[in-house]
Amino acid sequence: MAVRRRAPARDLLAGVGLRVRIPTPLRSYTNASVVDAVGSTVKELLADLDRLYPGIRFRVVDEQGRLRTHMKVFVGDEMTRDLTTAIVGVEEVTLMQALSGG
Amino acid sequence: MGLVVGTRKGVFFLDGDEDRSVWTLSEPHFLGHVAQHVVLDPRNGTRLLAAMRTGHLGPTVFWSDDRGGSWNEATTPPAFHSGEELQRSLSAVFWLTPGHPDEPGVWFAGGSPQGLFTTADGGDTWVPVDGWNDHQMWPTWAEWPEQSTPDGSMLHSVIVDPRDAAHMYVGLSSGGVFETTDRGADWHPLNAGCEATFFPDPYPEFGHDPHCVRLHPAQPDRLYQQNHCGIYRMERPEGRWERIGRAMPTDVGDIGFPIELHPRDPDTAWVFPMDGTDVWPRTSPDGRPGVYVTRDAGGSWTRCDKGLPERAWFTVKRQAMTVDASDPVGVYFGTTSGDVWASSDEGRSWRCVAEHLPEIYSLEWA
Numbered sequence: 232m233a234v235r236r237r238a239p240a241r242d243l244l245a246g247v248g249l250r251v252r253i254p255t256p257l258r259s260y261t262n263a264s265v266v267d268a269v270g271s272t273v274k275e276l277l278a279d280l281d282r283l284y285p286g287i288r289f290r291v292v293d294e295q296g297r298l299r300t301h302m303k304v305f306v307g308d309e310m311t312r313d314l315t316t317a318i319v320g321v322e323e324v325t326l327m328q329a330l331s332g333g
Numbered sequence: 334m335g336l337v338v339g340t341r342k343g344v345f346f347l348d349g350d351e352d353r354s355v356w357t358l359s360e361p362h363f364l365g366h367v368a369q370h371v372v373l374d375p376r377n378g379t380r381l382l383a384a385m386r387t388g389h390l391g392p393t394v395f396w397s398d399d400r401g402g403s404w405n406e407a408t409t410p411p412a413f414h415s416g417e418e419l420q421r422s423l424s425a426v427f428w429l430t431p432g433h434p435d436e437p438g439v440w441f442a443g444g445s446p447q448g449l450f451t452t453a454d455g456g457d458t459w460v461p462v463d464g465w466n467d468h469q470m471w472p473t474w475a476e477w478p479e480q481s482t483p484d485g486s487m488l489h490s491v492i493v494d495p496r497d498a499a500h501m502y503v504g505l506s507s508g509g510v511f512e513t514t515d516r517g518a519d520w521h522p523l524n525a526g527c528e529a530t531f532f533p534d535p536y537p538e539f540g541h542d543p544h545c546v547r548l549h550p551a552q553p554d555r556l557y558q559q560n561h562c563g564i565y566r567m568e569r570p571e572g573r574w575e576r577i578g579r580a581m582p583t584d585v586g587d588i589g590f591p592i593e594l595h596p597r598d599p600d601t602a603w604v605f606p607m608d609g610t611d612v613w614p615r616t617s618p619d620g621r622p623g624v625y626v627t628r629d630a631g632g633s634w635t636r637c638d639k640g641l642p643e644r645a646w647f648t649v650k651r652q653a654m655t656v657d658a659s660d661p662v663g664v665y666f667g668t669t670s671g672d673v674w675a676s677s678d679e680g681r682s683w684r685c686v687a688e689h690l691p692e693i694y695s696l697e698w699a
Contacts, residue, residue, distance in 0.1 A: 232362045233403040234395070254469035256388050286406050290390035294412040303391035328389050 239252040252325040260284040274314040301329035336663040337699040339368035344689035351679045356686040372429040373699035382456045384426035392426045396456040409458040411442045411450035430491035433498035443488030447475040474508045487613035490546035497525045526574035528562040544590045545651040552599035577631025590652035594696035600630040605649040610655035640683035667693030
């Protein structure tokens, strides 16, 4: 089964800034476990990810701008669910989605 | 042609030969994703839409024009307006309905919470139906923010009158049946005669729990409804539900999830009764599965269980029963235990044509 994704909005190499670790449920968008993106806040970073990988943001953030339940973001080693959190002094951001279920 | 099966763990195609005797099951599509409803567009026979969720990720819609050979995700999936006053967030796309035959590309989606959404480009970009979602009575009709069913309240049974694209119906679990005659700009309840025995007043204006509502395509003034409180038929324009389930055997009752209609005969409908007593097991009454058919618009019902297991303890959900257009009509249902049952003689006899699938949420002829 193939899922056709829309083409990235710009050259992937132009966004080098942060390494973003992608959880397995979202890798159909990125085809990679780690991607590069830019942003000075979590909100900006997710917006850049959505420009690079169209559709990924709405799976993570709802239409009211809230991180979906059981989603977490680690800025470096610090966990946050606040999209206004500044990304300062770190090279890596991790998106984490609980795999709870059955 | 065959069946497309939406399950709690993905989508399957179950293709039948011309005699509907040999069935071939596909490999899973979207394995591990929740496929709530997968529907083929009868207007072009190629566009397939799938209402999907994935674990804790947000809901979305995929479309395919080659029977799942490749899938495309909606560029703009169904969602409430960002920044709206009620701050609603769509947790699931629950129901899909192709639009009027004269409006190719138009579809409707019902959600949880009970929003209504539409697309004009075959499912790629969706917008909210503001006349419904922002109706001043919506929070009351939809019992917002309470979620009155375990998996969340849902809007289902989106029906477009084949004579008039501006005339539509929707069902709310819970909330009742609602109608618009101006393309969704305004709505009103349509529940007269329908019982809601869980309220002190069993005949309220709204607050009912329709499980599945169907309009007969050859007689669009006739509606059938399988409700939490019985089986009903309505003749328009009168607009009053008659409890035709009163003619069911009393030891079986008239509670269930799905109701399916004969594509040509407005007097014929099939239901799958379930146990609505005590704590509502929702399995077949006394664990004895049986389809019931009426051939006289609900005046009488006949049990159809030839070939079905004598005892079994599954449930058939509201989107998990369907019919084809053959003569005689093929009738199909899928179970929460992952089996698909088929009848090629309008329900007289049954056989299992797929087993051991994940819990089945929807079954559509495609």
